[in-house]
Amino acid sequence: MPDNKRTQRNPASARDKTMTIQKKIVLLPGDGIGPEIMRAAVRVLKECAAEFGHDFQFAEFPFGGCAIDATGDPLPSETLSACKTADAILLGAAGGPKWDSVPLPKRPESGLLGLRKALGLYINLRPIDLRAPLYGLSPLRADRAKDVHIDFVRELAGDIYFGKHNVEPDPSGERATDEAAYTTAEVERVAKYAFARAESRKGRLASVDKSNVLTTSQLWRRTVTRMAADHPNVKLEHLYVDNAAMQLVLAPAQFDVIVTSNMFGDILTDLGAALAGSIGLIPSMSCGPGPSLYEPIHGSAPTLAGKDVANPVGMILSAAMMLRESFSMKREAEWIESAVDRLFAGGVRTPDTVEPGTTKVGCIEFGERLCAEMAATSQRQQRVKSGA
Ligand code: IPM
Ligand code: MG
Numbered sequence: 546m547p548d549n550k551r552t553q554r555n556p557a558s559a560r561d562k563t564m565t566i567q568k569k570i571v572l573l574p575g576d577g578i579g580p581e582i583m584r585a586a587v588r589v590l591k592e593c594a595a596e597f598g599h600d601f602q603f604a605e606f607p608f609g610g611c612a613i614d615a616t617g618d619p620l621p622s623e624t625l626s627a628c629k630t631a632d633a634i635l636l637g638a639a640g641g642p643k644w645d646s647v648p649l650p651k652r653p654e655s656g657l658l659g660l661r662k663a664l665g666l667y668i669n670l671r672p673i674d675l676r677a678p679l680y681g682l683s684p685l686r687a688d689r690a691k692d693v694h695i696d697f698v699r700e701l702a703g704d705i706y707f708g709k710h711n712v713e714p715d716p717s718g719e720r721a722t723d724e725a726a727y728t729t730a731e732v733e734r735v736a737k738y739a740f741a742r743a744e745s746r747k748g749r750l751a752s753v754d755k756s757n758v759l760t761t762s763q764l765w766r767r768t769v770t771r772m773a774a775d776h777p778n779v780k781l782e783h784l785y786v787d788n789a790a791m792q793l794v795l796a797p798a799q800f801d802v803i804v805t806s807n808m809f810g811d812i813l814t815d816l817g818a819a820l821a822g823s824i825g826l827i828p829s830m831s832c833g834p835g836p837s838l839y840e841p842i843h844g845s846a847p848t849l850a851g852k853d854v855a856n857p858v859g860m861i862l863s864a865a866m867m868l869r870e871s872f873s874m875k876r877e878a879e880w881i882e883s884a885v886d887r888l889f890a891g892g893v894r895t896p897d898t899v900e901p902g903t904t905k906v907g908c909i910e911f912g913e914r915l916c917a918e919m920a921a922t923s924q925r926q927q928r929v930k931s932g933a
Pocket of ligand 2: 811812842
């Protein structure tokens with residue numbers, strides 16, 4: 546059917562969409578700044594739904610410290626069941642000093658690990674993109690900050706995070722152990738994703754381990770090396786994690802895709818976020834066999850909560866990633882991302898990204914200005930203005 550017919554049949558639908566796409570999105574705002582940044586992201590998603598004629602249905606559930614307060618459990622069963630049947634999940638942040646004295650298995654962070662485990666989320670994609678208008682924020686020299694676009698693929702369901710944790714008496718006091726384990730299958734499934742990601746980008750994959758010391762790392766390296774034979778288009782290299790940390794600071798532009806274990810990935814992605822200028826800028830996607838989960842990589846920042854100073858960009862870009870990766874809504878994601886870039890280029894900044902000569906705005910105003918920036922390229926609003 547020709548396009549004009551479609552438009553006539555559904556004149557209210559925006560852009561050139563024909564059918565309303567319905568998506569069920571579970572929201573887990575969590576603690577600290579989580580609820581504030583989530584509000585900004587939901588606002589942006591609502592704009593997007595209106596612009597493109599989609600029907601996003603949001604359902605919010607308790608998670609993290611606030612869920613401990615309400616139910617005694619950081620991951621209540623009602624929250625978990627809602628996540629399992631969602632089309633995608635958006636998560637703000639979990640944790641805070643209020644729950645620091647709670648035993649490890651009942652801490653807000655355990656809710657996050659429990660959720661990752663229960664949903665089988667073994668891939669964690671964390672893009673470290675240094676955005677040109679923000680080069681001045683990077684601790685790197687200007688020439689090193691250029692052309693840095695790294696896709697970190699962090700394994701998320703294994704390693705020392707999920708091994709046995711034990712404390713026992715010792716003549717000196719106590720003895721604590723944390724077990725790190727990987728199986729061939731666990732390395733293969735995450736490496737498979739990383740090879741595919743590299744194939745869709747510049748074709749370079751760096752695998753990071755500590756195989757000069759750790760037996761899990763030796764299995765990791767053997768497995769990734771064997772798989773390289775099936776991916777002739779990918780140039781694979783191996784780095785020890787200590788060297789990787791140094792290379793990320795000295796010459797980050799050499800990297801395209803980096804694949805690494807859960808623990809090393811946790812550490813190196815915070816380093817990567819620092820290169821970008823603020824941890825508040827970095828989104829992430831976690832996926833497995835079911836619905837994917839999207840969250841900024843920063844924490845709950847309890848000292849910033851309730852002051853309208855949080856940076857919602859990591860959360861908003863996580864929502865854009867959800868549109869692209871879970872819903873195949875590429876244009877929608879680009880609409881949001883390009884507006885974020887224009888806003889930064891125009892000098893609108895949250896307190897953590899402010900520079901001389903730019904305008905400092907709070908979390909709420911940043912969200913509002915972003916929606917206004919998106920509206921500036923809205924085809925729907927142009928049609929309304931012209932009376933079409
Ligand atoms: C992250 C966080 C979590 C992790 C914590 C909160 C458990 O640091 O997502 O990077 O270590 O994975
Ligand atoms: Mg971390």
